[in-house]
Amino acid sequence: MPEVTFPGPEGRLEGRYQPSKIKDAPIALILHPHPQHGGTMNNKVVYNLYYTLHDLGFSVLRFNFRGVGRSQGEYDQGVGELSDAASALDYLQTMNPAAPQCWVAGFSFGAWIGMQLLMRxxxxxGFVSVSPPANLYDFSFLAPCPASGLIVNGLNDRVxxxxxxxRLVAKLRTQRGVVISHETLEGANHFYEKGMDDMLRLVKGYVGPRLGDLSAPTTSPA
Structure with a gap:
């Protein structure tokens, strides 16, 4: 789990980068929950998404938004965090110039940032949005949504x-040219204290077929 630092808009950003063993592998950026509510790149959902996508063959990067951990800067209401995500994607692309596919995955606040990055x-x-907080943030910028993806949430989610x-899924599904897959997990809350394995299984089941013939060795988190 190599530790990396790379330049962001307000200074250095701290991350973890795991390259794939596959030549010219796809790349995936994973974004963490709200920095002011305990969100970090080591959040359990983010951590497990990171390894799940790596197991599928991706070179993966997760990182701390500004002001979190050893990342420099201060929380910026989502505006600066979107710039951080763009810098992280730049770094990931620099490390993988021949990547055939680029994906973004985010959890909660990270899902909101990820969908904005998708537009830009x-x-x-492709995207994976886990528990997007459609009640707290405006997702109307997805007009139209430029790529197909998966949205997962828990039936017992109170956040x-x-x-x-x-309602967000229904709106996105009215758009032509994209397919929005949506799965709601019974018994799961916002933090997937129950249903984590089921959520990851859904992610694998969705993303894997979209990668074509890529194959990857199975690894487990240390």
Missing amino acids: RPEIV APPEDVA
Whole structure:
């Protein structure tokens, strides 16, 4: 689990980068929850998404937004954090110039940032949004949503209520040219204290077939 630092808009950003053993592997950026509510790149959902996508063959990067851990800067209401995410993607692309696919995955606040990054970076071909807080943030910028992806949430989520996520999905599904897959896990809350394995299984089941013939050795988190 190599520790990395790379330049961000307000100074150095701290991350963890795990390259794939596959030549010219796809790349995936994973974004963490709200910095002011304990969100870090070591959040359990983020950590498990990181290894799940690596197991599928991706070269993966997760990092701390500004002001979190050893990342420099201060919280910036999502504006600066979006710039951080763009810098992280730049770094990931520099490390993998021949990557055939680029994906973004985010959890909660990170899902909101990830969807904004999706709108600004046409090279992103797929996304995974876990528990997007559609009740707390405006997702109307997804007009239209430029890529197909997966949205997962828990039926017992009180932070991002399932009815709000369902309304977001319904809106996105009216757009032509994209397919939004949506899965709601019974018994899961916002933090997947129950249902983590089921959520990761859904991610694998969705992302894997979209990668074509890539194959990867199975690894486990240390």
